[in-house]
Amino acid sequence: MDYFFYPKSVAIFGSFRKGSIAREILRNVVEGGFEGKIIPVNPKGGEVEVAGRKFKVRERLDEGVDVSIIVIPAKLVPGLIRELKGLTKGAVVISAGFSEVGNVELEKELVEAAKEAGIRIIGPNCAGIFGVHGKFFGSFEVRVRPGGLALISQSGAFGGAALAMGNEEGVGFSAFVSYGNASDLDESDFLRYFADDPNTKVIALYIEGVKDGKKFMEALKYATSKKPVIILKAGKSKSGARAAQSHTGSLAGSYEIYKAVFKQTGAIEVEEMEELFDAAKAFEMYSRAGRRVAVVTNSGGPGVLATDKVERLGLEIAKLSDKTIEELKTFLPPQCSVKNPIDLIADADYDRYRRTIEVVCKDENVDSILVICVPPIFIPSEEIARAVIDAKCDKPIIVNFMAGELVRKGIKILEKEGIKNFPTPERAAKALYWLSSR
Amino acid sequence: MDYFFYPKSVAIFGSFRKGSIAREILRNVVEGGFEGKIIPVNPKGGEVEVAGRKFKVRERLDEGVDVSIIVIPAKLVPGLIRELKGLTKGAVVISAGFSEVGNVELEKELVEAAKEAGIRIIGPNCAGIFGVHGKFFGSFEVRVRPGGLALISQSGAFGGAALAMGNEEGVGFSAFVSYGNASDLDESDFLRYFADDPNTKVIALYIEGVKDGKKFMEALKYATSKKPVIILKAGKSKSGARAAQSHTGSLAGSYEIYKAVFKQTGAIEVEEMEELFDAAKAFEMYSRAGRRVAVVTNSGGPGVLATDKVERLGLEIAKLSDKTIEELKTFLPPQCSVKNPIDLIADADYDRYRRTIEVVCKDENVDSILVICVPPIFIPSEEIARAVIDAKCDKPIIVNFMAGELVRKGIKILEKEGIKNFPTPERAAKALYWLSSR
Structure with missing residues (x-):
């Protein structure tokens, strides 16, 4: 194709x-x-x-x-x-x-x-197709930035809205296909194609219903063996299924069956449009992550919110090794909390962030790091962004800079380096949840 | 005060x-x-x-x-x-x-x-206070637009981030107070004060823990009898509670007790920062809503997503009366779906939206309307925004214009009239859930 x-x-x-x-x-x-x-x-x-x-x-x-x-x-x-x-x-x-x-x-x-x-x-x-890395925008929908997400949408209007929202959310796309009535090529064909497309790191699929269940299951199995597949299934509720039928003519079928198929094939089902993007952003950066999370923050409250969400999602707040704690104590001011969540407090600067990330990253009990930055008062957010970029760490780092005008420059610098920002502590925690669910 | x-x-x-x-x-x-x-x-x-x-x-x-x-x-x-x-x-x-x-x-x-x-x-x-309608910004945090939300935050950094995020999300504020160690005035005093403040339509409270449980419960009871109170409780998980203790010295206490108090007093507990704003936006506009929702959309897919979420949240997709359906048929093109969700299809213009909203609004089986607009191809989103504004309707209308650049002008016009936009169908549905939970 x-x-x-x-x-x-x-x-x-x-x-x-x-x-x-x-x-x-x-x-x-x-x-x-x-x-x-x-x-x-x-x-x-x-x-x-x-x-x-x-x-x-x-x-x-x-x-x-x-x-x-x-x-x-x-x-x-x-x-x-x-x-x-x-x-x-x-x-x-x-x-x-x-x-x-x-x-x-x-x-x-x-x-x-x-x-x-x-x-x-x-x-x-249908609404057409994009081959973003081939610079081919064969649709009337809004153009998007190149990246790793291939979006397959049964609904053209959903697809169009999703492209526009993807631009807002900092998602990068490899391709888009709105396949409409699927008279010939269908969702399964595209799943297989993007599974082998070298520019596609993650596939997202919006479906209301599929016609050939067996073909779909096999294609999904194949695709998930190659890369993460995120699915937003619409028409799950009684009224939703009825509406889907009148919309795309899809016999939505029992949602329970779809759910079982998603689970069996290792596809990642999301509940909401926003989750689709958060999961896609996470998988554009990393293919997976373990379950033990270290939280690094310059502000207690948001650190607590992230911690709550991490545990609520069934992930673990990593227990830092004694060695890590000792090493952190050598350079962090005594008011900082060296227990996970690690609170670098309000005046945390480039050095404090970078060194902390590097030390925590080496800890064998830590699988991933969630870095939070609320606007520091006298330090530009760009400096903290640089610290995240410069830190030598080979484990997944998920970033939550918040909020608004005050951190915009920092977020821009991160994005230039391919580091995507998650706007709240909870959404950042959920990104790690998606990464650990493969 | x-x-x-x-x-x-x-x-x-x-x-x-x-x-x-x-x-x-x-x-x-x-x-x-x-x-x-x-x-x-x-x-x-x-x-x-x-x-x-x-x-x-x-x-x-x-x-x-x-x-x-x-x-x-x-x-x-x-x-x-x-x-x-x-x-x-x-x-x-x-x-x-x-x-x-x-x-x-x-x-x-x-x-x-x-x-x-x-x-x-x-x-x-603490981080200081704002009395927004008194034009008094007594804090170093970012200034905000005037509106109906009084934000009470135990964490100064959370408060600061929340103000910046509120600006992004289109929230309007009546007041902000970061109360720090609460040596004298505490969360309960502010709850009582804002319950009686005429500029405050809704109160949002971020707490990690309270010292005087009895005083808190009474103040909460008083405040909820006057207006909606939204609470984001941090320190719910085991690690979160431990972190909260080292952060604000709060003995977070058993979360189960807090939960019972919130329930008993009719306070609205949210799970995430983003939900806090969505609930606040809804309550800035309306004090409550019934459970039977009509969905009006120009695009099938997002309509299905909204429908799924409405039912998942335990609300109902309203069963339109025969009279409503007949009346809709008199002016809607035959390709439109006159069943709820009502699909006005892609070329829906000002008239189609306005008349549909007005007809549906009169239906006794309908308590509220969720209006979705994906970028129409040849119609500016401003026109649809005008239709929402002009429609004569005395029931709550929650709006989801998506997404990005293509609907920005429409959203701006809505905001000028005090109509806040929810960025996804699911978040719009949840707004109605908050409104119906009082």
Whole structure:
């Protein structure tokens, strides 16, 4: 499927007048810096200018491309697919108006045409795809930063909102696929593909229901054997399942069965959208972590909140070795608490943080470190960020800088180094929980 | 205690050299627009300029003020308090170095001096206070927007981080008090005071432990009879309780006892910092809500997620009356779902949202409405925000606009009208849960 996510050439079929979806997609492809060939196609021909680049609109596709994005009226799609035989490897069908509104026959015709033409289909009724490391933004959704998360979404609108939220939350993406009606390629195919994609460190899946349970279970087993898979299953409650059915036509099936499958395959199920991002951020950084956590803080209260949450989640507050405690005492002021949670108190500076992290990291009783920083009064948060970055430590470090304006610069420096911030002590603790749940 | 939170005059005792805490507080008082008299005091005299205003530093306080803020070495505080007899009604002692580091005797001396002088004390070892509607920012912490939340925090650092986070989350504050060692006034006194403060709509309390359980329970009972009280109790786990003890000297006591007290008094206990703000935002807008929720959305997936969460929290997805369904059908396109969750689909505009909210609001089976808006492709989010604002509805409406850049303008318009946004469907659902838990 590399031709979908790392294409060398793309054709876009649709209307390119201002405000049209095809034009928005063309704009995204151009502005996203796609380096391959870009061919807009419309029987009426003409010209289109987006983002300062002028394109001749071809009346028909007359040379081979890797991927075609199709935004034309539903009833014309099967015919176009037949015409594209030998001219495109894959087609992303954005157009709606197929099985989701009862046009089951039209969708069947599309699938048969594609099979005959040897073309693989994503969609129809989808929001498109991103191959972020191939600089290919084949969707009208907001573009995202490159990173390790491949997001697979049954709901296009959920996907779009999730991309925008991911940008806010500091997530980096390797790919996005909204697969709509899954007439040909489905969630299972994408799970397998991203399991082997070298740019993808973690896969997140939003599903309401799957059609082929056996295929799904095997794909999930395969994917989880390669990398973490996070799943947000919608339609769990009675009313939710009913709504999902009318939304994607998914027979949501018994949630208990899904739950069992997730557990059996080692997939990580999250309950909320926010958790999906927190888990993804954690797995972009680390593939797993043990259960014994050391908390390092410059403020008692938030340290206590983190500690409460760590234990509530079934993780352990690590018991520091005597050697560690002795070593900490050699350089920490006597008002500091050298018991875990380790309170470096309000005037903790670069040195105090860095040395503490390094000493604690060497302790065999410690699997991971949760570093909290509330705005120090006379020390810029950048300095504490530097300490976290510079500390020599080969164990997972999860960071909670809070809050607002006062720590923004520190968070920015961390992000530049690939260290993602979790906005509350509890969410940081939960990040460690996800990491230890594999 | 109006002299603390709506003072007419303030004296600040400490060093006013650059970078000093007293100077930071003076700056906050001036920049915050305090309209009363401001008197910096230091035995060395001199001048201090902050935020473009020049002050003569008096060598001693020679006229009466409502409140004094004290940032001088701990051992000098009792003496100063004795000197202030008749000159100040209240004193906020920022200085640390009392019982929290074992100087129990010094704290006793302070309390006795204050009693003899007839001065009430907040602190010592605290971060100060804000009386936001009195434009009085008597703390070095970041200033906040005026609103309905009074935040009472045992931990100064938690308080500071919470204020900054509140700004990010769109919370409005009536007051803030960090009460430190609670040598005189404690959490119970503030609960009673804010219960009667007309600018306070909701009280949030961060505690690790209380000293006088009976007084606390009575104050809590009183406060909850007047308005919602949200509590974040830290030190619930074994390690957390131990850490709290070393942090604030609180004997956290059995969490089970606290839990019973919260339940018995009708206080709303939250588990996480983020929940504290979500609950506070909900209660800034509404004092309570029933349990039957209607979900209105322009996107199926997020609607399903909200529905799942509503039912998971033990609320109900309202069963719309036949009359409501018939009325919705008269103006909604046939592709829309008129069952709850009501899906207005992607091209929903101002009219569709406004009319739907108004029709649903009249349904006797509906207690509250959860409105979701993912970025519509060709409609600015401002338009949907206007629909929410303009809709005639006398029931609680909780809004989830998501996400990022694409809905920022809409959220801004909502906030201007006092409608707070919840960033995910699940957090919006939980807001309704808090509202229905009173």
